[in-house]
Amino acid sequence: MLSINQDKRLWFIELIAWWEGRITSSHLIRQFGISRTQAQNDIAHYQSLLPDNLQYHASHKGFLPQQGFVKTYINGDVVEYLNWISHQDAITDISTALPYTTLALPKRQVSADIIRVLVCAIRQQRRVEVDYVSVTNPDRQGRIIVPHHFVSTGLRWHLRAFCEKSQQYRDFVLSRFRGQPDLLNKTDISAAKDIGWHTQLSLTFKPDPRLSPAQQDVIAQDYQMQRGQLSLQTRACLAQYLLQEMQVNIRDINISPEAQQLVLSNIDAVKPWLFEEKS
Structure with a gap:
């Protein structure tokens, strides 16, 4: 045994x-x-x-x-491999586990064949020709990308890559690749020149000031805030995802304070890195 x-x-x-x-x-x-x-x-x-x-x-x-x-x-599920990448234990010792349950979140369909090619491209620093769809452009569009990192945003996985079409480093949702990607030649393009990836950004949160002092204290205790603030470091290109995970909407001020609970204090420093603010 x-x-x-x-x-x-x-x-x-x-x-x-x-x-x-x-x-x-x-x-x-x-x-x-x-x-x-x-x-x-x-x-x-x-x-x-x-x-x-x-x-x-x-x-x-x-x-x-x-x-x-x-x-x-x-089991051959893409999530199993991606969980290993993100350092989550895919195999655990259940002998000491306490009872718990998790939300049944929807799985996004990601092709195993596509992932294997992308993994190879990252390992070998190679270009990849892919077909990609989005809500803005639902028809397949051919692109040549140079991927350098997988990114978990909580509910879905992205690929951080240089896009030759836009001449920018961008995020691609893994479930939106289509067909079979073609592995191309090696390239000098790498993560080293991805400014958004290497720029560290601090997002400062505080309880929504529309809450009562007692309610604000509850939120401050939840997040172990220091002097009424919570500062989280992230790569600049991931700032939007962090806001989404924290359920902070910086544009719709009509959301009830009980629903939002947190607000972003340093909006001006963060705004240039949000998707809608970038050209």
Whole structure:
């Protein structure tokens, strides 16, 4: 019988091989802090259990998934891989868990084939030709992008990428890619020149002043505010998403204070980074 740690490592081997197209002992060493010998033994053990899934390729210096790969330890859901990226535990020890439940939020359809190509493009710093739709442009539009990060905004996942069409770094909703993307050549374009990504912005929140002093105190205690304020750091290009997560609307002042609860104190500093304010 496998231990929980061994089972986690087999899950990890399968996860990386399936989604990233290559697994090495170095992946396991970095993830679990184990010795190289143990990592090699884990891969060998996985191969003994599922001999047709992985094959070593000297040219790639690693084990690659084979045709007919059978997913045994992973469920193959895109969310499983994205949760691992965001450092959420995809496998947990339930022996010490307390009873809890979660909201049944809607899943956004994201193609596994699209994700695998985007992962490869990020790892290898390559251009990708994609078809993309949006509410503004519901018809497919071809674009060439250079992705550099996946971004979780709470309810959905985005891709941060340089768009050659607009000549800007932009966010793309993962569920809005269509068809099969084409992996192109390597490029010098990278996250290094993404000003919005590297600019740190502080958003300062306070209780809605329309609330009574007692109500404001409740909100201040909720967020452990210091001197009646809560400051949150974020990348400038993600400021809009943070406002949405905090349920703060800086444009509609008619929302009831009991519903909004918080207001943004430093609007002038934040506004230039919001979508509607940018050209």
